[in-house]
Amino acid sequence: MTATIRRLAGAFGLVGVLVVLGAVPAAAVGETTGSCVIEEVGRAEDKYGSLDVLEETHQEDKLKKFGEDLEKCVEAPSPIIPELDEIIWGGAAFLILFGFMWWKGFPAVQRAMQARSEKIAADLDAAEQAKTQATTVLADHEAQLAGAKAEAAQIIEDARAQADLVAAEIQARANEEVAQMRARAAADIESARSQAVSDLRGVVADIAVGAAERVIQSNLDVDTQRALVDAYIDEVAGGNA
Amino acid sequence: MPDERLDGYAEALLAVAAAEGQSTLIEDELFRIGEALRANDELLAALSDSRFPIExxxxxxxxxxGDKASAVTTALVSMVVGTGHGGHLPDIVDAMVARGAATRDRVLAKVRSAIELTEDQKTRLAQAIKSSTGTDVEIRVIIDESVLGGLVTEIGDDVIDGSVRHRQSQLRENFG
Structure with a gap:
C-alpha cells in the first residue's frame, strides 16, 4: 500500500513537471500587443519595404491591410477557441500525461484497486469465517446448554429416584423391624408359654414320679428285690435288656 | 499313675494271692475294698494324703x-498304701481282677445291686450274659443301694441297666 502511494505521488510529481514544461511554449505563444505590432511592422517592412513609402505612394489598400493586421494585434483572443499552438502543446502534454498515466498510474491504481478488492474480499471471507465460527460456537454453546439442561434434569430425576428408593428402603426396613419385633414378641410369648408348660409339666412329673418312687421304695422288700433280679436275668437271657 | 506301673502292682497282687492259694477270696475281698474306697472319696484322699505319715x-x-478281711488281703492293701499309691488302689484292684478273670479266660462283669446275689443268681446271670453276648464273664457284685432294685451290669464299656433307678429316670424323662 505504501509503495502504491509512493508510485502515485511520483506520477503526480512528474505530471506537474510536464505541465510546467508544457506551459513554457504556451506562454511563448501568448505574445504581447507591442511585440505583435513590432512583428507586423517588421513583416510589413519585409513585404513592402518601408511603411513611409506606402504612405507616400498612397497605396491605400496595402496600408489598409497593414492596418487590419495591426488591429488583429489589439483584438481580444477568443474566450472559447484556444490558439492552435496551445491546442498542439496542450494535446501533446495531454497525450504524454495520458500515456504516462496509462503506463505508470493506471497499473498502480489497478493494483491498488486489486489489493483493495482482495483485502475487502479477504475481510469479507474473514468476516464470513468469523460469522461461521461464531455460529458454530453459538451452536456448540447451545448444544452444551441443552446438554447441561438435560444433565441437570437427569440429575434431578436421579436424585428424585434415589430419594424415592431411600424412602422405600427406610419404609421396608421399618416394616421389617416391626415384623421382627412382632416375631420376637411372639417368640418370647411362645417361649414363656412353653417354659411355663414345661415347668408345670416338671412339677407334675416330680409330684407323680416322687409319689411313684415312694410307692415303689415302700414295696421294695427282699422278695421283690429278688424278683426284680430274676426278671433282669431273664431279660438279659432273652436279649431284651 | 502310668498304666505300666498300675499293671505291675496288679500283677504283683495277683501273684501274691495265687502264691497264698487264696486267689478267689483275696480277689473278692480286694474288689470289695476297692469299690468301697471308690465310693468314699474322703477315705481315699486320706490314704493318699502325703501330709500323714505312711505308718x-x-x-x-x-x-x-481288722477282722473283716483276711490277713493277706489286709497286708496287700497296707503294702499299696505304704508305697504311696493308696489313692490308686481302686484302679489297681480293677486291673488285678480283670487280669485274674483273663487268666481264667473270662471277662470281668461288674454287677451293681441293692441286695447280695445268691450263687444261683450269679450263675444264671453269667449264663444269661453268655447266651446274650457270647462272652464268658466273671461276676463281681457291688452292693449299691442307689440302684433301688434290679441290676446294673458293666462289661468293659458296655452297660446293661435294669435298675429301678433307671426306670424311674425314664419315667421322669417321659413326664418331662
Whole structure:
C-alpha cells in the first residue's frame, strides 16, 4: 500500500513537471500587443519595404491591410477557441500525461484497486469465517446448554429416584423391624408359654414320679428285690435288656 | 499313675494271692475294698494324703479291715498304701481282677445291686450274659443301694441297666 502511494505521488510529481514544461511554449505563444505590432511592422517592412513609402505612394489598400493586421494585434483572443499552438502543446502534454498515466498510474491504481478488492474480499471471507465460527460456537454453546439442561434434569430425576428408593428402603426396613419385633414378641410369648408348660409339666412329673418312687421304695422288700433280679436275668437271657 | 506301673502292682497282687492259694477270696475281698474306697472319696484322699505319715495311713487300713478281711488281703492293701499309691488302689484292684478273670479266660462283669446275689443268681446271670453276648464273664457284685432294685451290669464299656433307678429316670424323662 505504501509503495502504491509512493508510485502515485511520483506520477503526480512528474505530471506537474510536464505541465510546467508544457506551459513554457504556451506562454511563448501568448505574445504581447507591442511585440505583435513590432512583428507586423517588421513583416510589413519585409513585404513592402518601408511603411513611409506606402504612405507616400498612397497605396491605400496595402496600408489598409497593414492596418487590419495591426488591429488583429489589439483584438481580444477568443474566450472559447484556444490558439492552435496551445491546442498542439496542450494535446501533446495531454497525450504524454495520458500515456504516462496509462503506463505508470493506471497499473498502480489497478493494483491498488486489486489489493483493495482482495483485502475487502479477504475481510469479507474473514468476516464470513468469523460469522461461521461464531455460529458454530453459538451452536456448540447451545448444544452444551441443552446438554447441561438435560444433565441437570437427569440429575434431578436421579436424585428424585434415589430419594424415592431411600424412602422405600427406610419404609421396608421399618416394616421389617416391626415384623421382627412382632416375631420376637411372639417368640418370647411362645417361649414363656412353653417354659411355663414345661415347668408345670416338671412339677407334675416330680409330684407323680416322687409319689411313684415312694410307692415303689415302700414295696421294695427282699422278695421283690429278688424278683426284680430274676426278671433282669431273664431279660438279659432273652436279649431284651 | 502310668498304666505300666498300675499293671505291675496288679500283677504283683495277683501273684501274691495265687502264691497264698487264696486267689478267689483275696480277689473278692480286694474288689470289695476297692469299690468301697471308690465310693468314699474322703477315705481315699486320706490314704493318699502325703501330709500323714505312711505308718499312720497303714494303721488306718489295719484298723478298718481288722477282722473283716483276711490277713493277706489286709497286708496287700497296707503294702499299696505304704508305697504311696493308696489313692490308686481302686484302679489297681480293677486291673488285678480283670487280669485274674483273663487268666481264667473270662471277662470281668461288674454287677451293681441293692441286695447280695445268691450263687444261683450269679450263675444264671453269667449264663444269661453268655447266651446274650457270647462272652464268658466273671461276676463281681457291688452292693449299691442307689440302684433301688434290679441290676446294673458293666462289661468293659458296655452297660446293661435294669435298675429301678433307671426306670424311674425314664419315667421322669417321659413326664418331662
Amino acid at each position: 499312720r495311713r497303714q494303721g488306718v487300713v489295719e484298723d478298718l479291715l
